[in-house]
Amino acid sequence: MDYAQEALNGSVLAGARLIRLLEEGDPAGIEGLKKIYPHAGQAFMIGITGPPGAGKSTLVDRIITEFRGRGKKVGVIAIDPSSPFSGGAILGDRVRMQRHATDEGVFVRSMATRGHLGGLSRATFQAALVLDAMGYDIVLVETVGVGQDEVEIVDLAHTTAVVSLPGMGDDIQAMKAGILEIGDIFIVNKADRVGSDDVVRQLQVMLEMRDYSATNWTPPVLKTIASKSEGIIELVDAFLEHRDHLVSTGILDTRVEERELHFFKELVKEMAYEKINTAAGGAKKYAMLTEALKKRETDPYSAAETLMEHLKVDM
C-alpha cells in the first residue's frame, strides 16, 4: 500500500502509519517522506510548552475547538515524556483530547521521548511534515517544558506559546534562564486562581528586559481559564497575529528554511557515516581504529582525522 499517496488523499490511517514507519526508521517511511515533501510547507506550526500541571492539554483541546470553529484543520503532536519527574497525569490528559477523535478535521498523535538523543526532534519534525502535507492548516506541538529536547522541538514551531500558572512563585524567576527567550506568546492559565495578576506582572517585568530588536515583536501575556474556555478566542487571535507578523517581516521563510536545512545537514552527516562504514575498506579501517581506541593507543579526534584522510569528495 502506498501510504504516502493515501495520506495525501486524506487517509488518517495511512498518515498515522507513515509517521510510525518514519519513527521506526523504516526505508518505506523515507520513500514516503520524499513523496509528501513537495506538498508540505503550508501549515502554521504552533509550539505549546510549560510545566506539568499548567493545564496544557486542556488548553490544547480548547485551541483545537476554536480553530475548528474557524474552519481550520488541526494536527496535534503531543510529546509524552518518558522522564519521570514531569508529572504523572500526562496520559490521562491525553484522553481528554479524545473528544475530537470523531472529528475528521483533527489528527492527534502522541510521541514518546524514549530513544536516542536527537531522535525525538527528528521524529517530531517528520511527523509535522506529514501532517503539513496532509493539509492540516494548524500543527500544534505540545511539550512539557523541562529539558533541552523540548526547547529543540519548540524550535520547529513558527510560534511558541509558553504556559505558566499562578502559584509558581520563585519558579517564574527561573524562567529567565531559558524559556523567556523562546516564547512569542505567554499564557497564564488557571487565571481564576489567586495570584494570577502577580504572575502576569512578573512576566511583563521580565519581558521588558528582553531585546526585541531582531524580531520587532513584543510577546503578549494573556490570561486563560482553559477549563471554562475563557480567553481562548483572544489566544487564537494572538497566534494568528504573530503568524501575520512573521509573514510580513519575512521571518517565517527564514525560520522554515533554517529548520529544513538543519534537517538536511543531519541527514548528510549520517549518510556519510554510513557510507564510510559500508565501504569495504572503510569498514575495515573503522574496525581497526575502534580497536586502537579501546586500547587507548589513539584518541577519538585523531582516529576520526585518520578516517577522513581516506574520504574523497569527487565532483
Next chain:
Amino acid sequence: MDYAQEALNGSVLAGARLIRLLEEGDPAGIEGLKKIYPHAGQAFMIGITGPPGAGKSTLVDRIITEFRGRGKKVGVIAIDPSSPFSGGAILGDRVRMQRHATDEGVFVRSMATRGHLGGLSRATFQAALVLDAMGYDIVLVETVGVGQDEVEIVDLAHTTAVVSLPGMGDDIQAMKAGILEIGDIFIVNKADRVGSDDVVRQLQVMLEMRDYSATNWTPPVLKTIASKSEGIIELVDAFLEHRDHLVSTGILDTRVEERELHFFKELVKEMAYEKINTAAGGAKKYAMLTEALKKRETDPYSAAETLMEHLKVDM
C-alpha cells in the same frame, strides 16, 4: 600555555581553562583533549539525578566529604538547566558546594544546558575526560532528572543514583516510565519527613518488577538525610559495591567502550560533513542542493543521497 600539560601536572586553573576551550569548540581544546586522552579511563563516574527539591546538591556536598575522608580526589560536574521549570534554587545550591572550594582535592564545574542538541552531553563527556585524566578518582555528574538530555548525560556514568523524596505522591508512579530503568541505586533523601517509608516501599515494589538478568544487580533503596549527613557512609559504600560489581562482571569495560565509540562515531559524522562542505566542488554542490530544497524542487533525503554519490571512500 600548554593547558593540557599543566592540567596533567595538577593545575586546576589549566583544567578549567581546557574544559572551557572544549565547550567553545576551540581547536586548542581539541589538541588538548588528544594529549590528555591516554591518561583518562581511571575515574569512577557517578551520575546523580532526581527532581528539583530532592536535595541533590546537599547530597553531593556530603558525598564529596565522605569520599575526601576516604582519601579520594573528587571532580563534580553540575548541570545547571537553563530550562525554567526545574526549580529556581539551583544556582543557590551550587554555592553550598563552595565550602570545598579551598580543597585542592575537589574540582567543581557547572555547565549550562544552553546550546545545540547534543552539545551538552558532548561538553559533559569532554569535561569528565579532563577530570579523569587529571587524576580525580571520582567524577560526580549531577543533573536534574527531567529530560532526555539528562538521561543521556547519566549515560556517561558507570553508576547512576536516582534521588527521590517523601511526598512525591503519584509522581513516583510516573518514575516507572523512564528513570527506574537507569537507576543502579535509589536514594530517598529527606528521610526524616513523613512518608519516607512509603516511598521506599513503593520504589521496592516497582523495582521488583524490573528484569535484572542482564546485569545481575538489584538496586538498593537507601534512606538519607543529607542535611544531617545521615546515611552517607552507607551510600558511598553502595557506590563502591556497585563499582566492584561492574568491574567483576566486565560490564564496566563494555560501558566505557560503548560510550567512547559513540563519541568517536559522532566525530566521524561531523568531520565527514565538514569535509564535504569545505571541498571546492562539495561546497558548490551543497549550495545548489540547498537552493533546490528552498524551492522544494527536491527533498532532504534525495538531496543528501545526491551528495553521497560524490563521496568516495578510498582505502
